[in-house]
Amino acid sequence: MAVRRDHGGQVSTGPVLYQKLALWDPSLGSEEEEETETLELVIPNSWSPQDSLRRKVDRLPGAWARLVAALLLLAVGLSLAARQLHARGDPTGSPGSGAAPPSGHSHTPGVYHRGATISPAAMCSHLGRELLAAGGNVVDAGVGAALCLAVVHPHATGLGATFWGLFHNGTSGRSTALTSGPARTLAPGLGLPSALQTLRLLHTHFGRLPWPRLLTGPSTLAQEGFLVDTALAGALAAQGTEGLCPLLCHSDGTPLGPGARATNPSLAAVLHRAALAPTPDLAGEALLRPLLRDLGLQAPSVGPTPSLEPALQLAVPQGVLSTTRSPSAGPELLAMLQAALHSGRPPPDLCLPLPQTPVTPVGSVLATIDSSGSVLLLISSLNSSFGSGHLSPSTGVLLSDLVAAPAASAWACPLVLHSSLDDTDADVLGLVASGAPDVARVTTRALLGHLAGPQNQAQHWQHQGPTQNTSICGQGILLQVAAHAEHAHVSSIPSGCCTFQGF
Secondary structure: OEEEEOOOOOEEEEOOEEEOOOOOOOOOOOOOOOOOOEEEOOOOOOOOHHHHHHHHHOOOOHHHHHHHHHHHHHHHHHHHHHHHHHHHOOOOOOOOOOOOOOOOOOOOOOEEOOEEEEEOOHHHHHHHHHHHHOOOOHHHHHHHHHHHHHHHOOOOOOOOOEEEEEEEOOOOOOEEEEEOOOOOEEEOOEEOOOHHHHHHHHHHHHOOOOHHHHHHHHHHHHHHOEEOOHHHHHHHHHHOOOOOOOOOEOOOOOEOOOOOEEOOHHHHHHHHHHHOOOOHHHHHHHHHHHHHHHHOOOOOOOOOOOEEEEOEEEEEOOEEEEEOOOOOOHHHHHHHHHHHHHHOOOOOOOOOOOOOOOOOOEEEEEEEEEOOOOEEEEEEEEEOOOOOOOEEOOOOEEOOOOOOOOOHHHOOOOEEEEOOOOOOOOOEEEEEEEOOOOHHHHHHHHHHHHHOOOOOHHHHHHHOOOOOOOOOOOOOEEEEEEEEOOEEEEEEEOOOOOEEEEO
């Protein structure tokens, strides 16, 4: 408000009137009068950077003054906008970032106000974070990150892999299991791919962003290239390059090493076609048709039959446990947990001796969570490292060699602990393991470690988050995600195996 004195010396206030500034036109004289429009200020008067700028330009004549004022005001506006964006944090989301949020308080690494993604590949965790920040939910972020891993980690997962998952809806409190259906054979030693149908089905029922949006990042990575990380480079060094050239080889046939750039334009084309598919079945056709041409085969009489079904659940004193049904290791996991909780002590053989041979199935895991308690845990596997080793040239896809149901104890068992079915705001914990000969025992050990924390669970979460064990039976990896006190928590065991990014 402007302060004025009348003829009697009394102080009065009134609205400040600003003149609309027009850019200077060289065809107009500097002394020419302009038509003006007045705008009434609707916010209380206070000092701002614009005030001092106006005083500086008052001495400049005519239209030049208006031009300079407009430019200075534009500069101030840009400066304030930049400051606001900076306060929101780095949009790239560095791994493990604990930057202070706008409220001014800071968090330990892996704790976020809204949501986060954790996966074995930094670029895929970043993609999941981008989808969350774009307004997507945990299903959008998880499916996008899974398709990204299909591009950058072909030794462990891909469009030829089998997928399992567990989705917990923090709003409804319901948990839903995702399965790829029975393992089917495309040809001797080659599994029928079902990844696109499975992920598309999950997104159709629970996703928020448009399906093509989830495939943009992965298809771009496949087309323009990605840097080989240490996990892929190590698998290549151990496996050799037979059947994998030229996709993962130098021109002399040697395997790509860490930091080398790989491209897969055939896979990019498959992802682009799948992005246009309106149904899960048609998404699968984007891969299956060119794959059958490569192999000279007819279409199978029975295709993939992925499904969504209520999760297998067990009520325990600490809440409700949810996992996937058979043929996953879920039933074995719940039986093991029930026995351990009933006896009050873990079974004596909770950790098995380290295997002397490579663990199968080789797989990949990821998790996404938001602060409202929605969780998605995804597991995928080609069975062996690089699956069958058969690279389809028209699709850039490695097929799985999983042609029969695996032993239950060696397969997926994602687990969610919801501390109350009646309270949707209750704490939620998600665990998913991979790379161990018995994932049910690994997950059991992790959950018992969490439940053995302080009696005051709120204090436990505030100071520790998920269990901080440094190893899980000395093998494999375990991802831990949780929602507590309107924050999302993510971590992994071992701590350096996976990258998390959130906002």
